[in-house]
Amino acid sequence: MTNQTPNFYALLIGIDFYFPYTSPEGTYRNLQGCVRDINHVETYLKDTFNLTPDQIIKLTATASENPQQPKEPPELLPTYENIVTKFQEVTAIAQPQDQVYIHYSGHGGRAKTIYENLKGIGGLDEGLVPTDIGLPNSCYLRDLELAKLLEDMVEKNLVVTMVLDSCHSGGATRDIQGDDRVRGGGFIDTTPRPTDSLVASVDKLTQNWQTLCANSRNIKVVNGLLPEPKGYTLIAACRDNELAYEDVFKGTERNGALTYFLLQELRKSGKEIGAKVLFDRISNLVHNRFDRQTPILLGETKKTFFGGQSVNLYGSNLNRSIPSGSFVNRSIAVMQVDISKNRIKLQAGEANGIKKGAEFDIFPYGTTDFNQPENRVASVKVVEVGASNCWAEVTALFGSNLPRGIGILPEGMIQEGSPAIPLTPGIKQIRKVRLLLPSVLPKIPNLNIALLPAILQSKKQQVEGHRWIEFCSEDTESEEIDYFVSLTSEGEYIILDADKEPIKYFLFPVKADEPKAIETLINRLIHFAKYQSTLELDNEDFTAPLNGKVKVELIKSVKRQPVVLNAEGKVPVLEVDEKVSLLITNESNRTLNITALFLQANLSIDQLYPKGAPYEVVEPRQQIRVTLELELPENYQEGIDVIKVFATLDGTDFKILELPALDRSRKGFGNQTPSNALEQLLSAVVDENNPQRNIKVVTYAYEEWTTEQVKLIVKRNID
Known part of the structure; x- marks a missing residue:
C-alpha cells in the first residue's frame, strides 16, 4: 500500500515488565509476549495502512537485565499517567469519523473498589494493570475510568475498535499462580491506593457508569470490566471466569493467543473483513488451543473489523430494507x-x-x-x-x-x-407407509390379499398428490415408518400411527370390498400427510427474532373473572356451543400481521381470523380478541382442534394452507405467485406435485415470521 490513511490513529499498549513489589495477596509477574504483540500489531498497521509515526502512539515496558528497571525511558512506559494521557491525546487529535484502533496486551487485575457509594463496601474494581503498579502511590486504570475514556471517543463520533488481550480472572484465580502464560494476577488487591482520577471527577465517572449500565442488558459483559459496548467494537481475550494465555506458536517467540490468531487472520483475509466473520474464526482457533479461553465480541459487530464500513450480512440478493436494530445473526x-x-x-x-x-x-x-x-x-x-x-x-x-x-x-x-x-423449518412432507397385515387374514371377495402390496403401489400412481406417501417393504425398520395400513377382521382398512395405534381422525371405515376402496385409502393417507405438515409447521430457528413474541390465550369468563384455559400448556376440554375468547397479544416491538388458522377434527384447515382479509395488522403491545362458539363436525362426539396463529412482518396469505374435510376433493393452490420469502416457503410446504422428504429452504424467511398454537378438546354434551 502506497497511500497514507490520514484518518486512522492507533494506541498500542504492551507490558511485559512490572515493577516488583510484594503484598499479602500476590504480585504481577513479568510476561514475555506482550511487547512482541504490540510490535507485530504496529508492523501490520504500518504495512496495511501506511501509517506515519505521528499516527501511532505506543507505550511499552520491556524487561531488561536489570530486574528493577525496564528498557524504555519513563516517557514511553505504560504507566497509569501515560496511559490516561495518551487516551486523551488520541481523542483530542482525531476528528469525527476518524478510525481509532486500541490494542492492549498485559495483565488485567481486580482490586478493592474505591467507588463504595456505587459498588458497595465489598465491591471490586476491574482494571488494566499499568507497569508501575508496584510503585508507591500507583494506580490501576479502573473500569469506571476506561469506560469514560471510551465514551469520550464515542461522543466525538470516532470509529473505535479495541482489543484487550488480558484476563481479569474473575472466577479462575485459585490455580493460575504457577502458570506464567496467564495474563492476570489471580488475586484481589487490597493495597490502599490513591482515589483521585486523572480521567474525571468521581461524580462524572459514576454518572457515566450509571448511564451506560442503565442502557445495557448486563452490567458485567466484558470480564466484569465494562458495560455493554455502545458505539465501538470490542474483542476481549476471554470470559470473566476464564484465562487469557500467551504461548509459543511458531519458532521460539511467545505471543498472546488472541493477538497471534487475530493478526494471522487479518493478513489472510484483508482489512475489510467483517468483525463477526473475523471473530468466528479466531475465537475458535484460540479456544481449540486453550480450552479455558473463549474470546468474546461485543458492540458494533455489523461493521468491518476496523469499523470503516457496514457489512452486508443479509446477502446481496435481498432487495428489501433492513430496519435499524432488527438484525439477528442467523449463522x-x-x-x-x-x-x-x-x-x-x-x-x-x-x-x-x-x-x-x-x-x-x-x-x-x-x-x-x-x-x-x-x-x-x-x-x-x-x-x-x-x-x-x-x-x-x-x-x-x-x-x-x-x-x-x-x-x-x-x-x-x-x-x-x-x-x-x-435449515428451517425442517418440515417432512413425504410420509413412509407400510402394510401391516393381521396374523389371520380376512376373506375379501375379489381381492387377493397376497397381491395387496403390488396393488397399492400400482393404484398410488393414479392418485393426484401420490408423491406425498411412499409405500415401504417389510424390510424397512419400524422406526422409519410414519403410518401403517392394516385390515380388520371385518375386512376394513385401518390407518395406524407410528406407534401402531389407530388414528382417531378417520371416523368412517373404508371397506376393502367397496369400489375404489384403495383410491380412498391412498387419498386419506395423502390428506393426513398434508394436514400433518401444516400442523408441524414451526419456525424452529433458534435465532428467529419473533419467536416467543406472540402470546395466544384461550379465555373463559368464570364468575366475571377471566380464566386462561391453556395456561402452562394445559389442554382445555370444552363442550359444543360453549363460548370462549381467543386473545392474541403482540409482545414484540414490531408491527405484526396476524392470521389464525383452525385445524379441526375432520382434518379440515380453514382461516379462522380475520374474515375477508388475509391478515390483521397489530401494533406493538396491542391485542386481538375473537369470540369463539365451539362446534364439532357432524357425526363427531369428540374431537381435537388446533388454533394455529401466524405472525409475520410482511403481509402474507395463508389460504394456500387450507384443506377441505377428509374425503372431500383437495384443491390445488392454483397459480398463486409468492410475494415474499415466507410465501415461497409455504408453497414448498404444500406443493402437491413435488413434495420433499425434508424441506431445506436456505431463505431469510426465518426472521419474518413466527407461529404459536393452542390445542383443545371439544365434546358433545350427551346429558
Missing part, C-alpha cells in the same frame, strides 16, 4: 473440525434450542451471502448435543470436484469459523 460458527470422524463441532447447543437431528448447511469461511445454496460446501446433521455446543456429522459434500452425497471430509474444506446456517 453460527464451526468450532472444530474432526476429519477422522467426518464431523464438526458447532458453537450452539441445548441453551440455543439445538436438538439432535437438526440440520445445517456449511458455507466457506468469510461468506456473508447465504442466498446462494450452490456456494455451500457441506450439509451436516447434529448427532450429539451439549449445553453450549454440539457435534454434527457431515452428510453431504458439495463442490465442482466432489460428487454429491456422503463422503470423507477433505482437509481444509471446512475451517474453524465457517458459518453454519440452520
Whole structure:
C-alpha cells in the first residue's frame, strides 16, 4: 500500500515488565509476549495502512537485565499517567469519523473498589494493570475510568475498535499462580491506593457508569470490566471466569493467543473483513488451543473489523430494507473440525434450542451471502448435543470436484469459523407407509390379499398428490415408518400411527370390498400427510427474532373473572356451543400481521381470523380478541382442534394452507405467485406435485415470521 490513511490513529499498549513489589495477596509477574504483540500489531498497521509515526502512539515496558528497571525511558512506559494521557491525546487529535484502533496486551487485575457509594463496601474494581503498579502511590486504570475514556471517543463520533488481550480472572484465580502464560494476577488487591482520577471527577465517572449500565442488558459483559459496548467494537481475550494465555506458536517467540490468531487472520483475509466473520474464526482457533479461553465480541459487530464500513450480512440478493436494530445473526460458527470422524463441532447447543437431528448447511469461511445454496460446501446433521455446543456429522459434500452425497471430509474444506446456517423449518412432507397385515387374514371377495402390496403401489400412481406417501417393504425398520395400513377382521382398512395405534381422525371405515376402496385409502393417507405438515409447521430457528413474541390465550369468563384455559400448556376440554375468547397479544416491538388458522377434527384447515382479509395488522403491545362458539363436525362426539396463529412482518396469505374435510376433493393452490420469502416457503410446504422428504429452504424467511398454537378438546354434551 502506497497511500497514507490520514484518518486512522492507533494506541498500542504492551507490558511485559512490572515493577516488583510484594503484598499479602500476590504480585504481577513479568510476561514475555506482550511487547512482541504490540510490535507485530504496529508492523501490520504500518504495512496495511501506511501509517506515519505521528499516527501511532505506543507505550511499552520491556524487561531488561536489570530486574528493577525496564528498557524504555519513563516517557514511553505504560504507566497509569501515560496511559490516561495518551487516551486523551488520541481523542483530542482525531476528528469525527476518524478510525481509532486500541490494542492492549498485559495483565488485567481486580482490586478493592474505591467507588463504595456505587459498588458497595465489598465491591471490586476491574482494571488494566499499568507497569508501575508496584510503585508507591500507583494506580490501576479502573473500569469506571476506561469506560469514560471510551465514551469520550464515542461522543466525538470516532470509529473505535479495541482489543484487550488480558484476563481479569474473575472466577479462575485459585490455580493460575504457577502458570506464567496467564495474563492476570489471580488475586484481589487490597493495597490502599490513591482515589483521585486523572480521567474525571468521581461524580462524572459514576454518572457515566450509571448511564451506560442503565442502557445495557448486563452490567458485567466484558470480564466484569465494562458495560455493554455502545458505539465501538470490542474483542476481549476471554470470559470473566476464564484465562487469557500467551504461548509459543511458531519458532521460539511467545505471543498472546488472541493477538497471534487475530493478526494471522487479518493478513489472510484483508482489512475489510467483517468483525463477526473475523471473530468466528479466531475465537475458535484460540479456544481449540486453550480450552479455558473463549474470546468474546461485543458492540458494533455489523461493521468491518476496523469499523470503516457496514457489512452486508443479509446477502446481496435481498432487495428489501433492513430496519435499524432488527438484525439477528442467523449463522453460527464451526468450532472444530474432526476429519477422522467426518464431523464438526458447532458453537450452539441445548441453551440455543439445538436438538439432535437438526440440520445445517456449511458455507466457506468469510461468506456473508447465504442466498446462494450452490456456494455451500457441506450439509451436516447434529448427532450429539451439549449445553453450549454440539457435534454434527457431515452428510453431504458439495463442490465442482466432489460428487454429491456422503463422503470423507477433505482437509481444509471446512475451517474453524465457517458459518453454519440452520435449515428451517425442517418440515417432512413425504410420509413412509407400510402394510401391516393381521396374523389371520380376512376373506375379501375379489381381492387377493397376497397381491395387496403390488396393488397399492400400482393404484398410488393414479392418485393426484401420490408423491406425498411412499409405500415401504417389510424390510424397512419400524422406526422409519410414519403410518401403517392394516385390515380388520371385518375386512376394513385401518390407518395406524407410528406407534401402531389407530388414528382417531378417520371416523368412517373404508371397506376393502367397496369400489375404489384403495383410491380412498391412498387419498386419506395423502390428506393426513398434508394436514400433518401444516400442523408441524414451526419456525424452529433458534435465532428467529419473533419467536416467543406472540402470546395466544384461550379465555373463559368464570364468575366475571377471566380464566386462561391453556395456561402452562394445559389442554382445555370444552363442550359444543360453549363460548370462549381467543386473545392474541403482540409482545414484540414490531408491527405484526396476524392470521389464525383452525385445524379441526375432520382434518379440515380453514382461516379462522380475520374474515375477508388475509391478515390483521397489530401494533406493538396491542391485542386481538375473537369470540369463539365451539362446534364439532357432524357425526363427531369428540374431537381435537388446533388454533394455529401466524405472525409475520410482511403481509402474507395463508389460504394456500387450507384443506377441505377428509374425503372431500383437495384443491390445488392454483397459480398463486409468492410475494415474499415466507410465501415461497409455504408453497414448498404444500406443493402437491413435488413434495420433499425434508424441506431445506436456505431463505431469510426465518426472521419474518413466527407461529404459536393452542390445542383443545371439544365434546358433545350427551346429558
